[in-house]
Amino acid sequence: MKRILVLLAALSACLSASAQQALWGGPSVDSPVINADGTVTFRYQAPKAVKVEVTGDFLPTQKIEGEFNGQKFSYDAPGVRELKEGQNGVWEYTTDFAVAPDLYNYTFRVDGNSVIDPHNMWVNRDVATLTSVLLVPAEGARSDLYAIHKVPHGTVSKVWYPSATAGFDRRLTVYTPAGYETSKAKYPVLYVLHGIGGDEDAWVTQGRATQILDNLIARGEAKPMIVVFTNGNISQEAAPLENSTGYTRPTMQLPQTMEGTFETAFPEIVKFIDGRYRTVAKKQGRAICGLSMGGFHTLYNTINYPDLFDYSGMFSAAIGVSDTSVSPIYQDFDKKLDTYFSKKPALLWIGCGSTDFLIQSNRDFMKKLDEKGYPYTWMETDGGHIWRNWRIYLTEFVPLLFK
């Protein structure tokens, strides 16, 4: 038995430096810790650091103002708090408030450098930035939908479709609900679109969409449906590091991002999905939604293809952001809107945060709808252009589909 212990120890020791620490009794730092009173403690070990801070969307926001190309702008940025150094160089900060149940992103700033929490394995990539994740679930709270429960789980697949428009294969994330594989039934399809910095992974990592779907379906609050997460940057094969360009760093706005190509090519994705999966391949069986740029894409996919989608969800939609003169997709807007509503869609759902810099554009759009007497569902939430809101909108939108 002694020999076995030694070999096991050696086996473990080979794995990594941190693993060794845990095994050989090195310092143990727990972070983040959700305390019994709902406060959260963050810890970072750095005996030689001068200043350690934590920043994240669990803190009240601070207003950032600036100027770009001669025009002023302002937006709400996450707050920042200092950690205090304690024993063994372990810095610590505990919130002076109970953190509301939700999913948050945070990073440390060690002497000004942004670093993720080395003691928290849960890391999300958003565009080219890594952040640590804090999930505060609570029974009965909405964030309970973001947690993994012992319920039947759908299958989450990375699937490549041949894009005739792009001239190469492109990657999708596809969720098939629990039971799909053992059923003969046809399933409705929801297409979910990301924002300008995202990709086909974003809604699954930052958005917790597959957990939300698993949980809503298990509770009987949503119909079992296939969900397709597209990549809206049509010049890309796939998310960073998942394509043949290797380390190439993603940029904020890629070529062919908001100039009509993605929307023009969207039917090739729908055709691929209808060919590959057992779908309800008609308008009544299709929904589409998206956040920010994806809300913009949703709007134009919806009105350009009035026979394709019966349900549309615009989440903090980037209306008015792009140069709409660049593509026929963006032209004849009012006429297309009239045609779309003349076909009596089942649902147009609009959500935006009250401090989102895009709320005025969304209000302008709804004013137009009101003037024409076109029906829509509106949800205004606190806060700005943030994932917290987009997760909320998804949990509100999905239960309304295919009823």
Added chain:
Amino acid sequence: MKRILVLLAALSACLSASAQQALWGGPSVDSPVINADGTVTFRYQAPKAVKVEVTGDFLPTQKIEGEFNGQKFSYDAPGVRELKEGQNGVWEYTTDFAVAPDLYNYTFRVDGNSVIDPHNMWVNRDVATLTSVLLVPAEGARSDLYAIHKVPHGTVSKVWYPSATAGFDRRLTVYTPAGYETSKAKYPVLYVLHGIGGDEDAWVTQGRATQILDNLIARGEAKPMIVVFTNGNISQEAAPLENSTGYTRPTMQLPQTMEGTFETAFPEIVKFIDGRYRTVAKKQGRAICGLSMGGFHTLYNTINYPDLFDYSGMFSAAIGVSDTSVSPIYQDFDKKLDTYFSKKPALLWIGCGSTDFLIQSNRDFMKKLDEKGYPYTWMETDGGHIWRNWRIYLTEFVPLLFK
């Protein structure tokens, strides 16, 4: 157009602090950079740091010796190099040698604290440890198989199977090769098992197994096959953060890891896969391989089910590590071995590194095979108990299957 630029800027600014930096002209630090002469430069910005080091398996190893429970041990650990501080607090180290084409893991040590490279989005989780990834591909080199190319890509799915043994659903990673979905053919299946600290993600992230399969199949060097990556810790639903236990940190040895339960329950996975996928559901259509603990699991699955697998690969197999008295699965070893070979399996493949602490156990096993005149294929490589070797073994093993 100006308004659009401002809105786009605001849109981008909302994304994250780092994104802002890139947009607003903050410091730009590129790391890692593969230079034209094959050296690699690592950079880390930390104006107030006292000492910045880099460690990783791209460096020559250093021998670590220690004592555990009164017994001495030694193993090869990655080397460490100091970075030098330059302008703007950017620390830098360039290797004094061309880094051989391969896939490596590295981390920085900033005043003793292990941190991943904040400028490199490519992060792998191995057990509870995050590391940055350096891929040096080169045409003609083996590591070219680890890179993503514009070849047909298989589908990679996270699939849950009901485990009667565990009493809950458990997660698998399943690779179906390009063409599977549009074909009516039946496909052979390779089961791939991880080591003691791994899970159903390990071979896909650290092992680059799906890239290896895509590339070998595209080159015509491997048959199209389904590949199933299991989770060998049967007390777990899934990889850390993918199960209902939330933040619970994984430990080195979980309950039910090497005491026979996983192997006893293995046929329920095979049955699930044969039920779910179009498989060649017989011995000739099944292969199994695994690294370290997974090599141990492979050995016992192979000899306990002599009619199940025609091809077996033991990669740095942890022979002799576990207490084999705990389960009937581990008993009557020689008798089971005789039965297995009497059925003339297509391939028993064994690979181990020359400095692996497990090489003697593997040599002892092969001596037994030699004495009995049982055939096997043997590959010895440089180095120890490391992913570099396991990727090599997979690229050697897979082309031999189902021929």
